[in-house]
Amino acid sequence: MNRAAGDSHSNFTSRQGQYLAFIHAYTLVNGRPPAQADIQRFFQLTPPSVHQMLLTLEREGLISRRPGAPRSIAVLVDRSALPDPEPGYRQTVKITVQRYQCASNTISCVSRG
Secondary structure: OOOOHHHOHHHOOHHHHHHHHHHHHHHHHHOOOOOHHHHHHHHOOOHHHHHHHHHHHHHOOOEEOOOOOOOOOEEOOOHHHOOOOOOOOOOOOOOOOOOEEEOOOOOOEEEOO
């Protein structure tokens, strides 16, 4: 169901390309397409903004979705035509691992975080 290889790259804006790249990458990493909420979190946008972009991508023939089916977004553009995903869109990285200081000659450790 992919579009013709030479037909895709110039048919979407850079922002649309970032949505397509995110959907593609998310699907590869997680084994299922993103929910609309996942897209909202990544791009830090409101639900109506994300929904409108998904409607636009679908209308342009860049993605397909099954009505009423969650996580049914499929990218219809060849991977070679997608841009590289831009990292993070101002996403902060949260580290939840505490740091420990251990004495080399004992088994006990002291939390430092």
